Amino acid sequence: MTQVDPPTVYIVDDDLGVRSSLRALFRSVGVASTAYASPQEFLAEVGPGGTGCLLLDVRMPGMSGLELQRVLTEAGVRLPVIFITGHGDVPMAVAAMRAGAVDFVEKPFNEQQLLERVAGCLKMSVEAEQAERPRAEARARLGQLTVREREILDHLVEGKPSKRIAATLGISEKTVDVHRSNIMRKTGARSIAELVRLWFASGAGDPR
Numbered sequence: 496m497t498q499v500d501p502p503t504v505y506i507v508d509d510d511l512g513v514r515s516s517l518r519a520l521f522r523s524v525g526v527a528s529t530a531y532a533s534p535q536e537f538l539a540e541v542g543p544g545g546t547g548c549l550l551l552d553v554r555m556p557g558m559s560g561l562e563l564q565r566v567l568t569e570a571g572v573r574l575p576v577i578f579i580t581g582h583g584d585v586p587m588a589v590a591a592m593r594a595g596a597v598d599f600v601e602k603p604f605n606e607q608q609l610l611e612r613v614a615g616c617l618k619m620s621v622e623a624e625q626a627e628r629p630r631a632e633a634r635a636r637l638g639q640l641t642v643r644e645r646e647i648l649d650h651l652v653e654g655k656p657s658k659r660i661a662a663t664l665g666i667s668e669k670t671v672d673v674h675r676s677n678i679m680r681k682t683g684a685r686s687i688a689e690l691v692r693l694w695f696a697s698g699a700g701d702p703r
Contacts, residue, residue: 502546502617506530507537507563508579509555513602517550520606526613534563541572546624548616549574553584553591553599561591568595573623575616579604633696639681647674651687652694 504526506517514530521528531537535558549567551560564576578599580588588599597619598612640648650660657675661668684690 501527502548502620504528504548504550504613504617505537505541505574506550507534507555507560508550508552509533510552513552513579520610521613524610526610526617534558534560534566537563538566546617546620547574548613548620549576550579550613551576552579553587554581561587561594564591564594564596573620575619577612577616629696630698633693634698636682636693637697637699640678644674644678644681647671648678648690648694649699651675651678652691652699 504517504521506514506528508514508517508530509532511532514532518528518530531540533555551563553560560578567574567576576591576596578588578591578596580599580601585599585601588596591599597616600609600612637645637648646664647660650663655663657668657671661671664671679685679690682690682693684693
């Protein structure tokens with residue numbers, strides 16, 4: 496999914512009338528939206544990044560909304576989900592919320608309430624993306640390191656000197672210093688303290 500500004504509402508519903516009316520509603524208030532006739536169509540076009548909200552019908556032929564929700568969760572797609580339900584689908588919507596959906600609305604839905612719920616989800620998505628950005632940037636910088644450089648980095652953040660690292664890894668102290676220099680250059684860190692902060696920002700220090 497390409498980063499879109501403003502965030503996009505992704506509508507997945509097999510009913511053409513519902514898709515058209517929802518797109519018209521969001522267009523009337525200046526909210527970007529795109530619609531898909533099936534979960535398969537959505538999956539074929541939408542990737543794991545970006546911000547937005549997923550407005551998802553519970554019952555669809557081939558793949559249900561609940562099944563799509565599970566696929567997205569397993570793929571690491573973190574779009575907030577609002578389910579569109581028929582009168583008899585409330586138990587399914589409750590199950591969806593237990594699986595991580597943010598909310599559900601019943602057909603026929605109140606347009607103002609729907610807009611308010613979608614606005615809340617879009618805000619949530621943007622805030623989550625902003626909170627994740629420093630970690631993603633740190634991971635990208637550390638992702639330039641080779642396996643050996645990453646191994647040495649793990650020792651550096653523990654405060655080990657080059658001599659001790661060399662003895663642990665069975666290599667020369669000079670080789671450690673070369674790798675250390677490469678690590679600083681590739682990550683753009685100007686000190687060990689900055690390198691340690693970068694390491695923690697990437698989530699490497701999070702408890703497993």
